[in-house]
Amino acid sequence: MKKNFLLIAGFFFLNFTIQAQSTVPAANVVLKKAVTDAGNQNKKVLLIFHASWCGWCHRMDAALNDEVCKKLFDDNFIIEHITVMESKGKENLENAGGKEMMEKYNGKDMGLPYWVVLDKDAKLLYDSQEKVTMADGTVKGQNIGCPATEKEVEKFIAILKKTTSLTASQLAIIAKRFRQNESK
Template identity: 50%
Template sequence: MKKPITMRYLVLSLTVAFSAFTFSAVKAQQAPPAADQVVKEACTQAAKANKKVFVIFHASWCGWCHKMDTAMNDASVKKAFDNNYEIRHITVMENGANKGLENPGGADLLAKYHGDQEGIPFWLVLNTNSDLLADSRMKSPTGKLQNVGCPAQKEELDYFVGILEKTSKMKPAELEAVRTRFGKIAATSGH
């Protein structure tokens, strides 16, 4: 004889199923690593490979961040970046439901490098000891530091390529490829 399903049994079954589902969802969406851990891991990998660390502060909503990633991952320059830098992203400035995408401590790290008032993307070049070698702030004609973010204009490209030249082993042809690829951004964005 079959036992009737009681309300208590049904509630208990649903509670167990919901708990298992919630646990799976939480486990699948683990919090991003802390920003200092991202930098530490990148420095460790960079030391093993004789590279520098390139950290990009970004957010899911940031169009210029996506343009920078697209340019850096373009086949014409990707190998040059990958051969010279351990590239890491730190998510900051998210809103609403995407707030959980942020790397804990990312905003503090951005502030430490004076990027919290600059907008994003904001990037850093670090050595393997996490010492700052350069950042995305160039001096304006008035002497004020301003974030070039995703470089697109000639002055921004000159600054960016100069930083790459000083902090990498990119050959002149690779640097020119970077200048050319990033220069396309201005043409396509009316900037």
């Protein structure tokens, strides 16, 4: 009896584990749903590439979901996450095709979080890169990730200004909240 119980329990555990590992949707599935929802709701897509180990990713999510500005983002964006660059042993959390999607949206060799603003057709409007002119005259993108410094927050607010109908006072609320990320 005990042997049968352990066999049945083991079967259910294995089945649950397999189902849990296969529930992470592919990146293209996440994106397709996001752009469909954005089109239906007249919003933009804020697509965030992140990983479970990334402290700045958690700060970004905390700021986006803070009660002072959550509604402002929810009213203007469909926010989705694509999990990439997971640590060894947690690769099962990644969205298949996420790395390639990040590269497609100019995120190759960028740190996390890396985010993009897309229109309802998945066209890239803005990304989280600050363009910097190097000494040799070439322009290189540096990821601002989770906006925290004054310069990073200014860049983020400038993008929000161009992609939303947020008022100056609403943008100020968002800027104030994201500036708190620098001191945490």
